[in-house]
Amino acid sequence: MLTLKKCILLVLFLLPFSVLSQQTTENQSAKAAYISDELFVYLHSGPSNKYRIVGTINAGESVTYIQQDNESDYVEIKYDGDKTAWLPKQYVTFTPGLASQLAQIKSDYANHADIVTDLQQQRDNLSSELRAVISERDVALEQLEQTKQTYSLLKQRLDATQASIWEKPMVLGSLILLIGLVFGLLLPIIMPKRRNKDRWM
Template sequence: MFRLIKSSLLVIFSAACLNLTAMATAQENSKPAFISDALFVYLHSGPSNQYRIVGTVNAGQSVTYLGEDSDTGYAQVQYEDNKTGWLPKEYVTYTPGLVSQLANLQQEHASSNERMLQLEQQRDQLNGQLNQAVAERQTALEQLEQANRAYEQLKVQLQNTQSSILEKPMVLGAIILFGGLLLGLVLPLLLPKRRGGDRWM
């Protein structure tokens, strides 16, 4: 009886070791894969279509390749939270299928559209700033033109003021000169002449 229990335990232990070894080998051989572009593929519990169907995977779905049976041409894959199944290995590919590529392209297209909207907003903002700068420049030019006109008017007024200031002394000087000339001519006639005997010898 003891030998029977011992033999049974030895068989169970050996089977567990083999199972662990197979799982370790499967993990070492596992790699990312994709389901090729079929509508969906049945997954079987063993490496042929004689085994029961345990699920389906859709075209382009990401799975993990675990290994294959070279005799039946079936590959074992892991999908959906550590579930495993077998399917014909021609349905397994290591490049993303058209469905995955389409999803990636749609995501890139959405990102490009979002970026384009951002660039359009920046362009509109820059156009607004440019228009504001042009308007400010036009206002500054008008103010400069007004300042130039005011400067010219002040310049003319200053020249007129300087001319009037210069003209007044000239007139005054001319009057003084004329008066001095008259005085110089008339005064000797009014004063009596000195006698010649008053001179010192």
């Protein structure tokens, strides 16, 4: 009787470790998989079509591969959260199906479309700024040309004014008078010295 109790206690003691070991093995063998591109596939409760049908799964749907039964070539999968079922191995693939690829392509296209829209907006903004800079440059060049013309006109007027000043008789007479005045003021200062020297001689 004691031996039976010991056996029962030993079994109860080892049972959690066995379950934990089985879960660990399942987690290690579990990997992402996809349903191949059929319309839908029947799911069975066991590794054969003799087991009852528990549902269907659509083509391209993402599932988790758990294990394979080599005798029947059925694969156990996990789907819809924690549900498990069996289906023929031929319907399971480890590469995304056309439906998944199409969804990924659509997502990538949407992202690229957003990027293209942003780039077009940046291009339009840069084009607008470039047009504004070109307009400012044209205005500056026009102002520079006007400034050059004004400078040339003023220079011509100044040259003409200087030439006309020297051509006027009144100006020439005033200049001769000024020279004569200066010479007349300097001459008496120089001449008396010579006269005084002549007298003593």
